[in-house]
Amino acid sequence: MTDQDRKKWDTRYKNDLGDFAPSSILTQYWQLASCGSALDIACGNGRNSFFLAEKGFTVEAVDISTVATGHLNDKHPGIHVICQDLDTWKISPNRYDLIVNVHFLDRRLFPMIERALKPDGVLIFESFISQNAHPFGLRNNELLHAFQTLRIIYYEEKPNDHEEFNQMASLVAVKQ
Template sequence: MDANAWDERYAASELVWSRGPNQFIEAECAALPPGRAVDLACGEGRNAIWLASLGWDVTAVDFSPVALDKGRTLGGDLAIDWVCADATAWLGAGLDLAVVAYFQVPAAMRRTAVRNVVSSLRPGGTLVWVAHDSSNLTEGTGGPQDPAALMTASDLLDDLDGIEVGLERAERVERVVNADDGHGSEVTKTAWDCLVRLVRR
């Protein structure tokens, strides 16, 4: 899906994603001391806004101008630099934290993006990456239905071959979601994500 298609999707509803941060981003980052962070492929900026509310100096990167405009409105006066750029090509420097949530692209693009974002961290800086796990296609609910856009934690670690990192978490994690049962009632279903947390050496 290209930027124009995402612009149309973001323009079609008040919010595509939730107003609050992703649950795994929140759990992994809440105790970190504020510094400089990037929210890569930020969408409407829910994670960037949450981080900035905790005192982080955040760069929010996405290729959809519509999403970024919505984020600016939601973020108000918080310390967020909204950058319209291709997340696969973006490169920063000296960051304390990088968060990436549900950036689902083919493997070659993912490899470029994760290598760039880890290279943007200072030594000791943290990456938290959350994505729909490959197993979600057959065992879970929601998410992309194209296997080429899915991944595992091991895939991401393989992408970083040759870059020295300290691994803190790399696993499949369960996320409970509410869904319509087709008869007007709400049921809970399980989605499977992969979660990687590491520090740059």
């Protein structure tokens, strides 16, 4: 699946690198984290990575797309690019002050994300909800329950105008 996924995302980013404004949930809550190491999961064009690097974080930006990661290479000294298939990637434990996961869902990563946060580390997670049990969509309250051992700062499920998913789940949590 790796080659198919890489080709799919490379084609998408060749045609459109997307919006360069950082995610609004990130701009609202990033300051809860100690400025240190950050992980941007499925970073795409790097919009959130750039934002965090400008705030002083050292960011590991991970994405499967060679086009997206190629766009990020050598653009900011605070961003370390990792071109990797997230379906097989392992996240090192106790490593990050902040983890950002926006518009990506791989349930296999949930326990690794939790373990990868340092004490008082912050998780900012936002992804789509599917009412049709779509494999790339969350179920209602799934995100909230997946990280229930963290201290939840903010959680919301709200309407979304995405063509395939009509709701979005947003979570901000701190590891105690």
